[in-house]
Amino acid sequence: MTYLEITAVGKSFTRGAATTEVLRDINLNIARGEYVSIIGHSGCGKSTLLNLIAGLTEVTTGGIILENAEVTRPGPERAVVFQNHSLLPWLTVYDNVNLAVAKVFGRSKSAAERHDWIMANLDLVQMAHAKDKRPTEISGGMKQRVGIARALAMEPKILLLDEPFGALDALTRAHLQDQMMEIHQRLGNTMIMITHDVDEAVLLSDRIVMMTNGPAATIGEVLEVPLDRPRKRLELASDRTYLKCREAVLKFLYERHRFVEAA
Numbered sequence: 001m002t003y004l005e006i007t008a009v010g011k012s013f014t015r016g017a018a019t020t021e022v023l024r025d026i027n028l029n030i031a032r033g034e035y036v037s038i039i040g041h042s043g044c045g046k047s048t049l050l051n052l053i054a055g056l057t058e059v060t061t062g063g064i065i066l067e068n069a070e071v072t073r074p075g076p077e078r079a080v081v082f083q084n085h086s087l088l089p090w091l092t093v094y095d096n097v098n099l100a101v102a103k104v105f106g107r108s109k110s111a112a113e114r115h116d117w118i119m120a121n122l123d124l125v126q127m128a129h130a131k132d133k134r135p136t137e138i139s140g141g142m143k144q145r146v147g148i149a150r151a152l153a154m155e156p157k158i159l160l161l162d163e164p165f166g167a168l169d170a171l172t173r174a175h176l177q178d179q180m181m182e183i184h185q186r187l188g189n190t191m192i193m194i195t196h197d198v199d200e201a202v203l204l205s206d207r208i209v210m211m212t213n214g215p216a217a218t219i220g221e222v223l224e225v226p227l228d229r230p231r232k233r234l235e236l237a238s239d240r241t242y243l244k245c246r247e248a249v250l251k252f253l254y255e256r257h258r259f260v261e262a263a
């Protein structure tokens with residue numbers, strides 16, 4: 001059953017007399033609990049699409065519906081995690097998560113319940129031990145985990161991830177990908193993730209949305225990833241289905257829709 005419905009969405013930006021059509025005729029239905037990745041060359045409009053779903057930008061044409069309600073503005077039911085953590089540097093890890101929790105659950109949960117909820121979410125990303133640290137005192141991977149905890153603490157219907165592991169080294173990245181799979185398995189939430197990493201997309205996703213190059217980019221193909229869960233990266237390294245999916249994405253990106261640098 002469709003949970004998120006993106007229908008005939010287009011997005012243009014106008015500055016002065018110049019209008020750039022970034023996205024054209026995007027159609028995508030996502031089911032509850034699905035993990036969907038969006039992949040495409042730099043500048044094709046992936047972040048623009050995510051921002052439209054987040055309600056941070058308005059569609060130019062078409063519409064986006066989440067559980068029967070049109071998306072017109074940002075809301076806690078669509079939490080975003082950006083590539084570079086967006087924690088407030090003067091607050092502790094705990095207080096950064098608390099800020100979101102107080103906003104969403106300030107009325108519906110007691111102070112004790114809110115405390116337990118903050119700690120439960122920090123536990124989920126294995127950051128409870130660092131609750132009193134400030135962002136400058138923890139590593140990039142840890143900051144990203146706190147950002148994920150903060151987003152999850154809002155109990156969003158959809159988690160929107162804009163290259164969440166893009167700024168991390170390969171080992172930290174692999175560790176966080178594994179944690180993300182575990183969290184998805186445990187909570188069953190709907191995830192939409194932008195990535196440039198083909199292996200990451202295949203490992204984590206139920207479907208991979210492949211975008212054509214801009215301007216006026218659209219969805220070129222959608223690839224199903226029919227791999228059982230839980231998934232283990234080492235076992236998949238030689239799995240035929242995994243390798244076939246990987247090849248399909250690589251062929252889309254580097255054969256059929258090669259990136260051509262604008263002159």
Ligand SMILES: Nc1ncnc2c1ncn2[C@@H]1O[C@H](COP(=O)(O)OP(=O)(O)OP(=O)(O)O)[C@@H](O)[C@H]1O
Pocket residue numbers: 013014020022040041042043044045046047048049214
């Ligand atoms: N607010 C804006 N005003 C004008 N143009 C914009 C705006 N936001 C994005 N664009 C343009 O839209 C296009 C797509 O940008 P976007 O950031 O969505 O691409 P992307 O696929 O996420 O890129 P990358 O992979 O490099 O992060 C770019 O040409 C960009 O310049």
